Amino acid sequence: MPLVDIRDLKVAFDGVQVLHGIDLTIEKGEAVGLVGESGCGKSVTWLAALGLLPKKAAISGHVMLGKDDLVIASQRHLESIRGRRIAMIFQDPSSSLNPVIRVGRQIEEAVRLHRGLTGQAARAEARRLLELVEMPDAGRRLDNYPHEFSGGQNQRAMIAMALAGNPDLLIADEPTTALDATIQAQILDLLARLRAETGMAVVFISHDLGAVSEICERVCVMYAGRIVEQCPTAALFRSPRHPYTRGLFGAIPRLDGGRERLTPVEGTVPQPGMLPKGCAFSPRCGHITDECLTSPPVLSKLEGHRAVACFHPVSDEASAHSSKKSAKVRSELELI
Structure with a gap:
């Protein structure tokens, strides 16, 4: 039995859907990274799981902590769980x-x-x-x-x-965002050491793929309220298969060579309630077909403990060829 098992978690505010069915398991003692642009639903997922969203939020699905379903748990029961079994630290301690x-x-x-x-x-x-x-x-x-x-x-x-x-699980929500590179590295080393000493699991929410690569064994990439790719960290850096994940790597500067032009992901994350009919990433994707415009793709298993929500995932060979720099890309944290 996993430590936490999230099944079909959905969240809506005033009838506008912001999470569209999150499925995620956290095993005992593992470190999982949750990455994506602002507005993708990373923090909302765990605020919903812990009952920390405002009352106007409509939450459905299941968040199983052992035999407890936190979605239907009373506030009194949730208060006995927060801090004791699941703790959360935020990006702005001040x-x-x-x-x-x-x-x-x-x-x-x-x-x-x-x-x-x-x-x-x-x-x-x-x-x-x-x-x-x-x-x-x-x-x-x-x-x-x-x-x-x-x-x-x-x-x-x-x-x-x-x-x-x-706690059995520590959720670190952008814990290094407001810190300089040297202090970021110290906090990452601290989290890795504490996890090794205490045996607790860690969910690391971040924009920084370099930081995620430092401490996480598995990565989940989120976009517009859905998980679009998840796999072991090494496999993600070696060959990202979703076009959005490849775009994230393309927008990271290299620090180990000469200058080169970055390849940004054009456009922005669509606002909740204004998603396209098909794949939410289709307006920003260079590989769309008619199928992408009709219905959203579901998260489907591929080889090597990998799952991708894309009708046309990039082939492993093409991804490895086009993402040579992603194997070398690291943030400044890794060069300190």
Whole structure:
């Protein structure tokens, strides 16, 4: 049984569909990357799974955590799961930490809620968690306010709070976006080490394919509220098969050679409620046929634990030939 099994998850706001049937499993201890442009539904998928969307959101489908279906679970039951079994860290820690409460108090609150510790025991555990995330001078920093921390230190504090309940799954939603390249690399190394030491699974939501390649074993590419490709990370970098995935690689600059013109994915992600009748990517795709304009393709299994939602996936040979740079492409994180 997988740790989390998402089946046909759909989300609509005021009758406008934003997720169109997400199927995704997370195994115990694995690291899965979720990539795609802004507006593809990456964060909404997990906010829906944890019951964190506003009441106007209409959610259907199933999110199975063991035998619990989180879609139909009561708020009280969800509160017992958030932080304890599934924890989430966000891309902007400054908006998640209370600016007028000392960081140590905030971590102690998480420890009290999830572990029942109080007083000196809670403070000692808060210090241990800060030391676990490699916070310099952790004992003294407990009494600092968030504005006295750097962006990277605030993110470490958020990770410490997320670890307070010893979760089985940590969802990292763009945790390195607002950080410089050096601090990004440190946070990625930290997440990889914590996963190895604790055995927790990690879902890493990011725009950065280089960062995803650093810590994820499997990647799911999302577009317009659907998963359009998923496969092991090495296979994705070797030969992306969906035209959108190939477009993402084509838009990444190389740092290991001379200058070359990038190949951007023309256009933008369509707005919810304004999707084309067929494949949502068809207006931006250079390989469309009449079939692509009539109905959306379903996610279909290919060889090597790969699945692609495309009527005409790029052949493995053609993809490997045209994506030589994708095997070499890495973000600045990998060159530090």
